[in-house]
Amino acid sequence: MRLSIAILAAVLASHPLMAAESWGLPNEEAATFSAKVVDMQCALTGDCPKDCGDGRRQLGFLTGDGKLILAMKNADPFAGASRDLLPFCGQTVTADGLFATNEGVRVFALQRIKPAKGQWIAANGFVRAWAKTNKVAADGEQAAEWFRHDPTVAALIAIGGKLGLGPDAPPKE
């Protein structure tokens, strides 16, 4: 009995509790794979700043068979995956997420990440970092709708308006 519980615990610890969650994307495929975290620009051009660009570079995965995968999205609303991947720059991790294919373009959204010696981490790194920077609770209402409270977004919309045509442009003709 004890052995069964130990085996079950080991299995649960080494696999995500559930496969990637469906987001209803076109031609969606759940995927779990091992790969090295890389700076995309570095992998393509050889221009490789320290620490994968320290949060200023788009990051992705280089698989064991040499495939380069851009991590286009994380599990936060309107946010990318660089914050989630940055702590694991150059390390081999297990990624869990969704591929989607639309009009011939295949993209990957990261939902969870597991370092070589660690537990699964939800790919909500952008909102966690945003909440810390803006001194609000990561599980609060402002963080949940960070895009409505972000000072950079507010400054850009104040100049360009929601349509980008200027602050006085009518919202709908």
Added chain:
Amino acid sequence: MAAKRNLSKTMFATVFGLASVIAFCAGSIGASTARRVTLTGEVIDSWCQSTGIMYALGTAHHQCAIWCAVGGIPVGLRTADGTLYTILRADADKRNVASPRLLKIQTHEISVEADLYERDGGRYLLIDQVLDDHGIVNQTHADNGIQPFGE
């Protein structure tokens, strides 16, 4: 004796040369080859456009494209034939996460000179010069409202 010395020099030069070539190749493992391109297209949010989860072009999607770019989703370029490119550099700004340069030209129609890297189905642009910036010309909000929430 002189012949032996010359042979040693030749062997040394050969070994040194081979070592240099091997070291150079090792340094470029994984790097890809670029080709120069001149393209004209709309600066877009890669995620919404490539997944088709909402209408994601022009003024209707400008606010959302700003949210996504500030949130760190890659900014892209969509040419008139519908080809999508991920922008990894714009002008001198090597930052490609929430790049101030790209935030300034989001939704604009631009013409660029760039290095294009194609790898594993992805098309990646390193723009070294924005040749022309026509501003926002794709006015889509009258037909599509403001995406995604209508406000």
